[in-house]
Amino acid sequence: MVDNQEYHDLKKWFEETADERCEDMSAFFDSRISGYEEHMSFWNEHYRRVAELVPENARTLLDLGCGTGLELDRIFERLPGIRVTAIDLCESMLDELLKKHGHRSLEVIRDDYFLHDFGENRFDVAVSVESLHHFTAEKKAGLFKKVYHALKPNGIYIECDYIASIPEIETLAFEECRRRRERDGIPDGRYIHFDTPLTLEHELEAMREGGFDDAALVENIKGTPIIVATKRGV
Numbered sequence: 001m002v003d004n005q006e007y008h009d010l011k012k013w014f015e016e017t018a019d020e021r022c023e024d025m026s027a028f029f030d031s032r033i034s035g036y037e038e039h040m041s042f043w044n045e046h047y048r049r050v051a052e053l054v055p056e057n058a059r060t061l062l063d064l065g066c067g068t069g070l071e072l073d074r075i076f077e078r079l080p081g082i083r084v085t086a087i088d089l090c091e092s093m094l095d096e097l098l099k100k101h102g103h104r105s106l107e108v109i110r111d112d113y114f115l116h117d118f119g120e121n122r123f124d125v126a127v128s129v130e131s132l133h134h135f136t137a138e139k140k141a142g143l144f145k146k147v148y149h150a151l152k153p154n155g156i157y158i159e160c161d162y163i164a165s166i167p168e169i170e171t172l173a174f175e176e177c178r179r180r181r182e183r184d185g186i187p188d189g190r191y192i193h194f195d196t197p198l199t200l201e202h203e204l205e206a207m208r209e210g211g212f213d214d215a216a217l218v219e220n221i222k223g224t225p226i227i228v229a230t231k232r233g234v
C-alpha cells in the first residue's frame with residue numbers, strides 16, 4: 001500500500017478518465033490555445049524565477065518547448081536584447097509567441113526537439129519549462145546530450161518541470177500511458193499528451209548521462225523543481 005495522497009489522487013483520476021482517447025501532442029495544445037496562458041498562470045512565479053536565473057551577460061538562449069513564450073515574456077523583460085531560438089511542435093503556440101515577440105531577436109522553429117540539430121557551442125543558456133514531462137529517461141538523455149553540445153563552455157541549462165514526487169508515481173504514469181497507447185494503437189515514436197514525469201533522481205541521472213555532471217536542484221516552488229546544469233568549461 002503506497003502511503004502518498006498524490007499517488008492515490010492520480011490513480012483515482014486515471015480510473016475516472018480510463019476511457020478517454022489518447023490525444024496527439026500538437027493537437028492537444030492547438031485545441032486549448034484560447035485559455036492556455038490563463039491556465040498556466042499557476043506557474044507565474046516559476047517563469048519569473050527561471051528568468052532571474054539567466055545570467056545578465058547571456059547573449060544567446062535556446063528555449064525547448066517554448067509554447068506561447070511565457071518564460072520568454074519574463075526573460076525579454078529582463079534582457080530585451082537577448083537572441084532567442086525557440087522550438088516547439090505546435091504551430092498555434094508559435095503563432096501566439098510571434099504575436100507577442102515577433103519584433104525581438106527571435107528565431108522560431110517548428111520542429112521536434114528530439115530530431116532538430118541545434119549545432120555546437122552556440123548558446124549561453126538553454127531553458128525548458130513544463131515540456132519534457134512526457135518522455136522517457138532514455139529519450140531525455142539523448143536530448144540533454146544535444147543540449148550539452150549546443151551550449152558554449154560554461155553555458156547553463158535551466159529546467160523547470162513536473163516531477164514525480166515518489167517512484168511509484170513515475171511507474172504508475174508510465175504504465176497507464178503504455179496501456180492507453182496500446183489500446184488506441186498509437187505507434188511508437190508518435191507523441192501523445194499524457195504526463196509521465198520522472199522522479200527528480202531519474203531526471204538528474206538523465207542529465208548526467210547527457211554530459212551535465214553537476215546537474216542539481218536549485219529551488220522547489222509549489223512542488224515544481226527548478227534544476228540548473230552547467231557545461232564544463234574547456
Ligand SMILES: C[S@@+](CC[C@H](N)C(=O)[O-])C[C@H]1O[C@@H](n2cnc3c(N)ncnc32)[C@H](O)[C@@H]1O
Pocket residue numbers: 025026029040064065066067068069070071087088089090093111112113114128129130131191
Ligand atoms: C505545457 S507547454 C509549455 C510551454 C511553455 N514552455 C510554457 O511553460 O508555457 C509544452 C510545450 O511543449 C511542446 N512540445 C512537446 N513535445 C515537444 C517536442 N518533442 N518538440 C518540440 N516541442 C514539444 C508542446 O507543443 C507545448 O507547446
